[in-house]
Amino acid sequence: TAGIGGGIHFALPIEWLASLEKQPEITEFPIQGKALWEEDEDKKPFYMQAAVPESRKDWPKLAEVAQKWTASEPKVAEAHYTLGIAMEKLNKADLAAKAFEQAFALDANNYDALVHIGLIAKSQGDTAEMHRVQVALANINEDLANEYAELLGCSKSC
Numbered sequence: 001t002a003g004i005g006g007g008i009h010f011a012l013p014i015e016w017l018a019s020l021e022k023q024p025e026i027t028e029f030p031i032q033g034k035a036l037w038e039e040d041e042d043k044k045p046f047y048m049q050a051a052v053p054e055s056r057k058d059w060p061k062l063a064e065v066a067q068k069w070t071a072s073e074p075k076v077a078e079a080h081y082t083l084g085i086a087m088e089k090l091n092k093a094d095l096a097a098k099a100f101e102q103a104f105a106l107d108a109n110n111y112d113a114l115v116h117i118g119l120i121a122k123s124q125g126d127t128a129e130m131h132r133v134q135v136a137l138a139n140i141n142e143d144l145a146n147e148y149a150e151l152l153g154c155s156k157s158c
Contacts, residue, residue, distance in 0.1 A: 046073065050082050059089040070099075077107035084116060093120050104136075111137055111144050115151070122152050130158040 041049060046069035053061035066083035073079050084099035097120045103113040114133050121129035130152060138145035149158055 046079065054082070054085070057089070059086050062086040063090060066099075070102075075106060077103045077110055077113075080106065081110065081113050084113065088116060088120070093123065096120060109140060111140055114140075115148055118148060118152060118158070127158065130154070134158045 036044065037048065046065065049065045050062060050069065053059075053065060062082065063086035066079060066086050069076070069079040070083055080099045080103035084096045084103060087093075087096035087099055097117055100113040100116045100120075104110050104117070107113075114136055118130050118133035121127075121133065134145050134148055134154070134157060137148050149156065152158055
C-alpha cells in the first residue's frame with residue numbers, strides 16, 4: 001500500500017523470498033498494450049467516460065456521454081441513471097425524470113433513481129408522484145421509504 005510521503009510497502013509470505021531470489025530478473029513487462037484507464041477517451045467503457053465529467057461537475061459533457069451510452073446500451077440502468085443526473089443538473093427536470101424512470105424500469109431495486117424522481121416531483125408540486133415513489137420505496141425497504149419521507153419533509157407519509 002502507499003504510505004505517507006509516497007513510500008510504498010509490500011507484504012509477502014516469507015517463504016516466497018527465497019524462491020524469488022533464485023528467479024532470473026525480468027526486464028520486459030509480460031503484458032502488451034494499454035491498461036483500460038490508459039486508453040483513448042472514446043475507446044474506454046462508457047462508465048469510465050462518464051466518471052471524469054461527473055467528478056468535475058461538467059454536466060453538458062456528462063449529458064453527451066450518457067446520451068451516447070443510452071443509445072449504445074439501452075438496457076443498462078446505470079446509463080439512464082447517469083443521463084438523469086446530467087439532465088437534473090442542467091435543470092431539465094422532465095428529461096431527468098424520464099431517464100430516472102427508465103433506470104428504475106430496468107432495475108427495480110434502483111432506489112436512487114426513485115429518490116431523484118421524488119425530488120423532482122416535490123420541486124414540481126406533484127404530491128401524487130411523491131406518494132407513488134414512497135410506496136415503491138416501501139416495497140423495496142420500509143426504512144428507505146421512511147428516509148425518503150424525512151428527506152422530502154413529509155410527516156409519516158408523502
